[in-house]
Structure formats: structure tokens, C-alpha cells
Amino acid sequence: MLKRNEQYDVVVIGGGNAALCAAMTAARTGARVLILESAPKAYRGGNSRHTRNFRCMHGGPLGPLVESYSEEEYFADLMKVTGGKTDEHLARLAIRSSEECLPWMIEHGVRFQPSLSGTLSLARTNAFFLGGGKSLVNAYYRTAARLGVEVQYEAEVTHLELDGNRVAHIDYRKDGQARRVTPSSVVVASGGFQADTDWLARAWGPAAKNFLIRGTPYNRGLVLADLLEQGVEQVGDPTQCHAVAIDGRAPKFDGGIVTRLDCVPFSIVVNKDAERFYDEGEDVWPKRYAIWGRLVAAQPDQVGYVIIDAKSLNLFMPSVFPPIAANTLEELADKMGLPPAKLRATVEGFNAACGDTSAFHPTELDGVTTQGLTPPKTNWARPISEPPFYGYSLRTGVTFTYLGLKVDEKAQCSIHDTKINNLWAAGETMAGSILGQGYLAGFGMTIGTVFGRIAGKEAAAHAYAT
Amino acid sequence: MHMQPELLQEARRQAEICNACRYCEGYCSVFPALHAERAFADGDLTQLANLCHNCRGCYYACQYTAPHEFALNLPAALAEVRQDSWQAHAWPRGFARLFDRAGLAMMVLLVLGFAGLFALSQMLRPESGHGFYAYMSHGVMVAIFVPAFFLPLCALAVSLRAFWRTVGGGAVTLSALVQALQSAGQMRNLKGGHGDGCNFEAEDRFSHARRHCHQAVLVGFLLCFAATGSATLMHYLFGLEAPYGPLSLPKLLGVPGGILLCCGAAGMVWLKLRADRTLGAVAYWGGEMAFVLLLFLVAASGLVLWAATGTSAVAVLLPLHLGAVLSFFLLTPYSKMAHGFYRMAALLRDALRKDPGMR
Ligand SMILES: Cc1cc2nc3c(=O)[nH]c(=O)nc-3n(C[C@H](O)[C@H](O)[C@H](O)COP(=O)(O)OP(=O)(O)OC[C@H]3O[C@@H](n4cnc5c(N)ncnc54)[C@H](O)[C@@H]3O)c2cc1C
Numbered sequence A: 001m002l003k004r005n006e007q008y009d010v011v012v013i014g015g016g017n018a019a020l021c022a023a024m025t026a027a028r029t030g031a032r033v034l035i036l037e038s039a040p041k042a043y044r045g046g047n048s049r050h051t052r053n054f055r056c057m058h059g060g061p062l063g064p065l066v067e068s069y070s071e072e073e074y075f076a077d078l079m080k081v082t083g084g085k086t087d088e089h090l091a092r093l094a095i096r097s098s099e100e101c102l103p104w105m106i107e108h109g110v111r112f113q114p115s116l117s118g119t120l121s122l123a124r125t126n127a128f129f130l131g132g133g134k135s136l137v138n139a140y141y142r143t144a145a146r147l148g149v150e151v152q153y154e155a156e157v158t159h160l161e162l163d164g165n166r167v168a169h170i171d172y173r174k175d176g177q178a179r180r181v182t183p184s185s186v187v188v189a190s191g192g193f194q195a196d197t198d199w200l201a202r203a204w205g206p207a208a209k210n211f212l213i214r215g216t217p218y219n220r221g222l223v224l225a226d227l228l229e230q231g232v233e234q235v236g237d238p239t240q241c242h243a244v245a246i247d248g249r250a251p252k253f254d255g256g257i258v259t260r261l262d263c264v265p266f267s268i269v270v271n272k273d274a275e276r277f278y279d280e281g282e283d284v285w286p287k288r289y290a291i292w293g294r295l296v297a298a299q300p301d302q303v304g305y306v307i308i309d310a311k312s313l314n315l316f317m318p319s320v321f322p323p324i325a326a327n328t329l330e331e332l333a334d335k336m337g338l339p340p341a342k343l344r345a346t347v348e349g350f351n352a353a354c355g356d357t358s359a360f361h362p363t364e365l366d367g368v369t370t371q372g373l374t375p376p377k378t379n380w381a382r383p384i385s386e387p388p389f390y391g392y393s394l395r396t397g398v399t400f401t402y403l404g405l406k407v408d409e410k411a412q413c414s415i416h417d418t419k420i421n422n423l424w425a426a427g428e429t430m431a432g433s434i435l436g437q438g439y440l441a442g443f444g445m446t447i448g449t450v451f452g453r454i455a456g457k458e459a460a461a462h463a464y465a466t
Numbered sequence B: 001m002h003m004q005p006e007l008l009q010e011a012r013r014q015a016e017i018c019n020a021c022r023y024c025e026g027y028c029s030v031f032p033a034l035h036a037e038r039a040f041a042d043g044d045l046t047q048l049a050n051l052c053h054n055c056r057g058c059y060y061a062c063q064y065t066a067p068h069e070f071a072l073n074l075p076a077a078l079a080e081v082r083q084d085s086w087q088a089h090a091w092p093r094g095f096a097r098l099f100d101r102a103g104l105a106m107m108v109l110l111v112l113g114f115a116g117l118f119a120l121s122q123m124l125r126p127e128s129g130h131g132f133y134a135y136m137s138h139g140v141m142v143a144i145f146v147p148a149f150f151l152p153l154c155a156l157a158v159s160l161r162a163f164w165r166t167v168g169g170g171a172v173t174l175s176a177l178v179q180a181l182q183s184a185g186q187m188r189n190l191k192g193g194h195g196d197g198c199n200f201e202a203e204d205r206f207s208h209a210r211r212h213c214h215q216a217v218l219v220g221f222l223l224c225f226a227a228t229g230s231a232t233l234m235h236y237l238f239g240l241e242a243p244y245g246p247l248s249l250p251k252l253l254g255v256p257g258g259i260l261l262c263c264g265a266a267g268m269v270w271l272k273l274r275a276d277r278t279l280g281a282v283a284y285w286g287g288e289m290a291f292v293l294l295l296f297l298v299a300a301s302g303l304v305l306w307a308a309t310g311t312s313a314v315a316v317l318l319p320l321h322l323g324a325v326l327s328f329f330l331l332t333p334y335s336k337m338a339h340g341f342y343r344m345a346a347l348l349r350d351a352l353r354k355d356p357g358m359r
């Protein structure tokens, strides 16, 4: 085994978008490439299999994208969501490179479609994958195979042996056996650590045990922890993660996009004591769903309950689980495990604070607000009065973590201020090098594609040089 | 119209997940129609099922297929409802069971048809007559095939009327009809939205193989049909009797038609053998296969018969070919052949949905 393995020029750890971009790029230069993917084939592709679009700069109409989206506008959008906590150099590199990524993606098998119904606001900035992220991943695996990339599934990397400033070998487990491979170059693209809820709990406290993980159960941060322990330079801290409020009935892992709930702006949200805790109408939902992840995380048992009435039921995108329905608030409270009298009191208090609702407009900030209520509801404040009443539970759904490997513009990792000769990182596992906090829809795939390609190219070049 | 509630419920469960996801919107006309609804009545699901042509793009693209607990398999769920809808709308009711035993029904009909026609041609052998008519008079053929052609079409018409009510179709507009014919003619949906074709015979690899085979079958079938039609016209209008020479219209249409139909059907068999059966209506796989084989037999026996003109083999080949054609006609409303009619109706229904004049 060992002998044969020694022939690999590049080993890529991970099997998602960043890994595949790196592998294909390296293989196109003629390098012998091996992908080690911890998931079985059916679950290959990490969080990338759950994605739907990538954010792309463009000077004019490009593929499915309309009008234009300049570097400056893209960068400004990014600064808004990160509150300035952005590495400008790397961010601009990612943005500028995104434009050439789109045709490259098509060339490697990805197909795009017009922006999905319900997402018109993204038609200019985000290119949607036909069939979603899994079809992108499938296309890349096919192309990679054609380019001669080898793939091992259910191959979990456990350790990278560092020898000074180079990786000496990689240890991994496959079919219950410990294996070792000694390539010239290594690309780490194994995502964040969000699926390791113990690690999350160490950072967040025990509350994190109640979080749901929106994506793959395989991103457990094994390689990340192993490298950080050996002193590889890190970026970000373990409490930083992208978390949103999702349907509380979602599966623990891999619930993906369908568990999102868009009804909060038309609702009141209470905690398990049937008390409201935040302005549900502060802004349109795409700008608020991330902060609600944290708000819910701060409530007892990390759970919230959304209450709407009949007139709001059709105002938002359908979600995967039907709401809990009841003809009275008491019955609803009963079904949802809330104190009935308290829920009625909260709803009545809210209803009494609602004023003139004639300006109600579901898709705009309409200024229909409550009077003299704490916390207030500053838009879309209509009484919850028309039976049947509907309820959803809300939980915190973690998308990804930010703690990661620090890289430079070549995607190269460092240790004690010196470059590691043969180690590059791409995708979620180094996204913290660019974003300190916050998130911009579609930027995850941009980072993975741009830095995956850079890492693949550098890794192959290094392999030839040695 | 009674359809199986558990099949509808499973399709509904999956449609609701798709409606929350929408990633497959661009693949085919099923998804835009699906996303236009919020709740799915039985008629809606029946319509979606008949819009789906089982290209499987949405299966291989789906992040929720088993082992995921959502266990999405939309092509199979829709195939089950589709099959059930043909059965539920079949008329006369008693014949609906033929779907369950399509393979057997075809075999039995084929044998009976062959034997009957063979006996007939021996017993009623005309005194005079050229070519095929030396074995069976024109009058006898007409007496058998005209009803065998029209009765099934009448049965189908009754079924389609009921189907149209189920899917809530209203008055038909010309523009919708044109649209529906266009998408059927180009098999637009089989291109998979991106024009790379569908996923059928090699997992998530896209290919045009199925579209091309289907197109060959359809065009081949229409050419053969036109050949028969032109022969009928020549017979009655111009008094020109079969057999026709190689450069006559029936032959110019029929020979390439037969070859296309043979090739298309053979290709379909090959594709069906390679494709994953669990992404279709598993219990009907055999019946569909039998149908494709019957198509092949119709075309192949026709070609062989033509080649054998003037030899004594015609005595056997003619009843064989006619028997195959007879089985094919008679089973049209109760076999895979029905799909073409239901699918056209569904495309028309969908065109009406999109027709701004109808909203
Ligand atoms: C529901 C959801 C929707 C999203 N939608 C979008 C979107 O529309 N647009 C967007 O830009 N971003 C989106 N994101 C974020 C996006 O998924 C990520 O930014 C992106 O997929 C990261 O790609 P990656 O290749 O770095 O990681 P992943 O795709 O997560 O790949 C990591 C890979 O590493 C493997 N792995 C992990 N540990 C090991 C190990 N020890 N050994 C071997 N292999 C290992 C995993 O199995 C996996 O294959 C979404 C995320 C979620 C959860």
C-alpha cells in the first residue's frame, strides 16, 4: 500500500466544493491527485451539497446573471455584513476572481438556472446551480474522474505529521484500518467543525448541545484540531459561527435548506414561558434570520415558538413541515407545550398594542408598528386574531464555524510565522481568513472555488518543483 | 375516479419538500407547476405525475435521497401516481386490470391474434388476389383493423375526458394547444433544462440517449402510420392495390419508419436494462418492457414481411405482423402506449396554466 501511495503528487483532504476545485485544477496540470473524503459516496460533498448559488462579480450580463455587479459594490455588501471585520486583500482577491470562476465552472460541468422563484432579489448577484449543490458536486466528481483524480470514500483523515515546516505524511482511517499516504503536497478542504457538538459546547457552553446542524455530519473538525494543536496558525475563535433560526423539528444534521422558516416577520415569537423577547419586525427576514439564530440560542432550552394566525399563512415560502394548527390559542399552547393562560395574555397584550394596519405590506418595511409595547414590533404588526392559529417551533441551526487556518493569497498555511512548504487550505476551513464575522449569501462557494483553484495550482506546482 | 390514497400521500409528502427547496426548478415543467401551488390536491398530483417523464435529473441532484431520512425519490413517487392514474381512468373499468398484467396480456393477445389470423387466412383464402391479398382479402383486413383501431381510440377518449376533469383542465385555447404540441414534438423536457439530456442509464451522467431513442420510436411510429395511411388513400382514391414498389409512397415512408422504430425500440430496451428500476414504478417495469418489445416486434415483423414478399414465408409472417399490430392497437388504452395521450393532455393543461389569458 505504502509504496503505491507514495506516487501521489497531491492529496486533497475533503470532498466538497473547495476540495474538488483544488483536485481538478491540480489534475489538469498533469499531477496525480487523490481525494480523501470521510463521507460515504451517498453523502459525499459536505455542506456544498446543500448549497444553491454562488455570488459572482460581473461587468455585464454573465451566464444566468443580469445587469452588472462591480467589485466595489460586492465589497461594500461584504463590509456591511461583517461590520468591517474583513481581510480586504483576500476579500478583493476572491471577489475579483469570481468572475472568471463562472465560465470555469460551466467548463467543468456545472449548469446554472435563472434565480429560483422566491429569490428574485438575488438574480443580479448570485448564480444558481441547476439542481442545487449536489448536482454541482456530482458534475465535479465526474469531471475529476475524467481528469484521472482518484477518490477514496469513507476515508477519514486523522493526523497530518508535521516535520518542521512541511507535512511529512497523512494518516487516515479506511475500512476500519489505519492507513498512511505520503504525497508531495497537501490541500486541506475539510470544512469547519460544527458537526462536533462537544467542541461547540466547549466554546458556547452546554446550550450548544441543543443546536441543530444544518449541513453534513462529517465536518467534525478533526484535521483542523490536529493542525491547530501542532501550532499551525489559526484565525477566528471557536464561538464565531453562522447560525440561523430554523424549524425546531428539523433533523439534528443535514436538514438543509428546506428547514428554513420565513414567517417570523408576520408573527410574534415567544420563548417557552410564552414571553416575547425581540422585535420580530425589525427588518426583512433575509437580513434577520442570522441574528435570530443567536436570539433563540439565548432563550431557555434554546427554543422559540412562532405564532401566526390565518391571515398570514400564505405570505411566506412554504416550509418542509406543516405548522401546528389550532382553533384557539389555548389549544395551540397545549399542542406546543406552552403555558396557555400566559400565551393568551401575551397575544392579547400584543394585539392591544397594534394600531392602524391599513398600510400593511408583506414585502416592504411598512412601518405598521406597535405602540407602547416592550419589546416593540416595528413593522408588519397586525393582531394575531383570526383562527385557526398556527405555530412553529424555532431552534438554532448552525451553518458553519469560522475558526480556521490562516492562509495568505496563495492559500498557503503557516506555522510560527513561516510558510509550511507543502500545505494549502481552501473553503470553509480557511474562510475565517477573509470573514471575521457575518456572512453574505453565496460567498461560501465563492471562497471555496477561488481558493480551491489557487490551492490546487500551487500544490501541483510545488509537487513538480520537488 | 378512485386513485390509491397512499401513493398520492407519498407524492404529496415529497412535493411539499420540493416546494420548500426548489433547487430543481430548471429541470422540467414539473417544478414550475409544483411551485405554483401551496397545497396539493389529488388532481394537482395527478397532473404533476403526468408532466414527469422520469428523466431522473431531480433524483440524482437531490440532497435528500435515502439514506437521508426525507427519502426523496420524486421520479418513483410520480411514476407510481402516474401509473395509478392511467389505471384509475381506464375505460371500460374492467380493463384497468390489464395494466397489472401488461406483459401477459400482450403475450396472450399476440398468440391469439397470430393464431386467429393465420387460421382465417387459411380458411378464407381468397380465390384471387396479389401479394398479401393472396392470403387475406382486403375486405377481411378492413373488417378486423378498422374497429381494432377506432374502438381503443374511443375508449381512450372517454378516459381522457375523465382525466381532464381530474386535473381541472378547462376550455382549451389554440395557443396552449400549439405550445403543448411544440414541447411534445421537440421533447423539450427530455433535454433536462440545460440541454445536456437526462440521467437515465448511467446514474448522474447526462446523456441524450433516451431522448434520441424516444424520438426514433415516435418518428418511426408516425412514419409507419403515414405509410399505412398513404396506402389506404392509394387503394381507395386511386385504385392502386398493394403490394407497392420500393419507390412508392407507402414504402418510402414505411421502410425508414420501420427501421427507425426498430432501432429506437432496441435502444429503449438497452436503456431500460441499464437504468435503476427503483426510480420508476417498480411493479410495472416488466409490462413496460413487454410494450417496448411489442413495438419492436411490430416494426421488425413488418420489415421482414416486406423482404419476404413473394415467398411462401408470407403465409406465416403476415399473420404474425398483423397479430402484433392488432395486439398493439387493442392494448393502446391499457398499456404504456397510453402515456403519450395522457402526457399530451398534461402538457396542454400546463400550457393553459401558464396562459395569461386563462388566469
Ligand atoms: C443548508 C446550507 C445551505 C448553504 N447554501 C449556500 C449557498 O447557497 N451558497 C454558498 O455560497 N454557500 C452556502 N452554504 C455554505 C457552503 O455550504 C459552504 O461555504 C461551502 O460548501 C464550503 O465548501 P467546502 O468545500 O469548504 O466544505 P464542505 O463542502 O463542507 O466539504 C468538506 C468536506 O470535507 C470532508 N471532511 C471533513 N472532515 C474530514 C476528514 N477528517 N477527513 C476527510 N474528509 C473530511 C467532508 O466529508 C466534506 O466532504 C450553505 C450551507 C448550508 C449548511
Ligand code: SF4
Residues within 6 Å of the ligand: A131, A132, B017, B018, B019, B021, B022, B023, B024, B025, B058, B059, B061, B062, B063, B064, B072, B074
Ligand atoms: S428533488 Fe430534492 S433537490 Fe430537487 S427540489 Fe425536490 S427536494 Fe429539492
Ligand code: SF4
Residues within 6 Å of the ligand: B024, B027, B028, B029, B030, B031, B051, B052, B053, B054, B055, B056, B057, B058, B059, B074, B075, B078, B189
Ligand atoms: S424525473 Fe425528470 S421529469 Fe420527472 S420531475 Fe424529476 S426532473 Fe422532472
